Amino acid sequence: MRLTSWLVVLIAVLAVFVDIPKHQFSFPFNCPGICLRIGDFQVNQEIKTHLGLDLQGGTQLILRLQFEKLPPGSNATQSELQTQAINVIDRRINAVGVSEPVIQGLGTDKILLELPGVTDIQQANELATKQAFLEIKVPNKEKPGEYVSLQPPLTGADLNPNGVYVTFEGTRPVVHFSFPGAAGNRWVQISKDFLNQPVQITLDGQEISAPVIQTVFSSGDGIIEGNFTTKTANDLVIQLKSGSLPVPLEVIQSSRIEPTLGRDSVQQSVVAGLIGLLLVAFFMIAYYRLPGVLAVLALLYYAALTYAIFRLVPVTLTLAGVAGFLLSIGMAADANVLTFERLKEELRTGKSLRAAVEEGRKRAFPSIFYSNLATIMTAGVLFWFGSGTVKGFALTLAIGVFVSFFTAVIVTQMLLQWAIEFPALRKRRLYGVEERPADTRGATTAVPATLSR
């Protein structure tokens, strides 16, 4: 219990530290936010609240599909290619983080892309325009030193997206890939046909690696040892996982855009949230007395911790996100309500305060556990299969439920344990029950006999 208490306090301190706007201090003191460097592993995370397009505006790119660069003989229509390109960009942006972008087809040959905040335009450009067409080429038998495509070509489209990832050989990043099924068999066949010869891996027509095959492969897996930095390796993984763009794109316009919602609507929501919070706090204290006060403390803890996680992950907050966050505070109260209702019940059966707190905790746990687990599962499925707004929603929901579970099961319990250490706080009246132990004949656990028929 001692250790848990310290942990709870430590988390509270860290959360408040992260919540402080415009960091005066930083860790370790010479960069904004969190900067860590352990060998090749680097974290440079600026801590700030990420606001959505509606609240703080962002960057708008207009991309043109370069149909003229399409290889002759391709028979997809312009609108099909446009839709494909939109889906690829959507997947790439989602892979980088949840930022709630807007991606729309514009006319028949353009795509409009809006990203919140002062995004790194360079990165956005690369993400949206890099075609990322991976192809495996083999030595040309007629012209030594040159490579030719296979018939039919073996390309990034044949990859298993879940088999693409980065590992480090020493400090050098290497990109792993995996061809499933028939493509995997072809990959094995290549290693037989071209043993002790180089095979070329190209990206958008450029060679990124040409390893010499030294053994016959046993599966469709392979690695690329290009001249990667950690960042370029990660970018390549995102691009390979998201698929290649069907046509090269070019940026024809990029500009800053202002928020769609004015300052007043943000202020209105914040005021509404504060009014709601006060109502909830007032109600909890009026109804549950001392435990109500503890619940309000626990809810403040919940709000501080959740907000800190939003800033760290980072989660992009839109107006809907803010409203969802406020709502989650109301819902987080539920786990406390469950505990306190149980506590009251146990006290009414005549148990001592200490025993009732312990029994209440035990009895309320399964309800809290299963109901939260069901919500986590829903959030998990929505995150896994959803995209865009739905994915963002699932993430905030999951964070909210995790934190609310933690506060109700650990923090509220800890506060209760502390409270009953003080003799002045041990009066049963403070817990909303009569001072004298009530009639214990109708203990709550048994169904009253009069009901049974």
Place this chain on the structure above:
Amino acid sequence: MIRFVERKWIYFLVSGLMIVPGVIFLLLGGLRPGIEFRGGTLIDVRFDTAPTVAEVREVMSGLGREEAQIIVAEGGRVEIRTFEMTPAEQAATEAALKAKYGERVIDVNPQVVSPSFSGELIQNAIRSIALASLLIVLLIAYAFRDFGWSAFRYGIAAILALLHDALLVLGLFAMLGFFFEVEIDSLFVTAVLTIIGFSVHDTIVVFDRIRENLRLNPGEALNPVINFSIMQTMTRSIVTGITVVFMLLALYLFGGFSMRNFALALLVGVISGTYSSIFNASQIVSLWQEIEDRIRHRATPAPA
């Protein structure tokens, strides 16, 4: 003591009366997809210096284009997104802008714009919800694993309660769409997902109590246990409902125009979720048991 189980047909009737009208309007196509789902026309207007969003909104409202979304970009550009416009309507918009701003309007360029919220996304969401429902049935069945096959009826009842709440809100917005041209947007999708989460959460709390009471009172019939469990958890259901409703009422009343429909959807969903967890979910389990008992009664003739 309230006889929750015995009065189940009254509660089912109340739910039916609340849901059926909405479903009718849903089938009539009452849900009006907003601009995010439909796409339309994007008019790119170049000014020498950009006017405010409010001013442009006034012009668009004058043309009966209440749905217009207006974004101010750098360099005096203003983008107006509306539902699809005919060339004549585009010309009328251009004329209205020029009438108001005269020489300040440098260039007006309308283009077709596709939905920003694709049908694929909605389909994915629906598929995910179906999968999540299946997982929830399994989770609840696992919690009730000591009760054999009847464990599954609790999970299925929870999903029916979830459908109840989702349908009620969808139906309400179908009616609002039909009569008041209220459109649904991405916020609405978020609201429905929240309601689904809340609904299951609420139902599980009641079911967990039933489970505990069944364990503590072996041999007791199901219906009295259900009545007793609902009564024990009712305070909690109502207190939680009230805290969430407080939050939502504040958002609805003070949150500004853009929050209003979102808060309304959640408000109705949460109240429905509380209702269905008290008055529907367990009653479905009870009904199932009664039907099963009746069938078994017929199958095995009573000993003489």
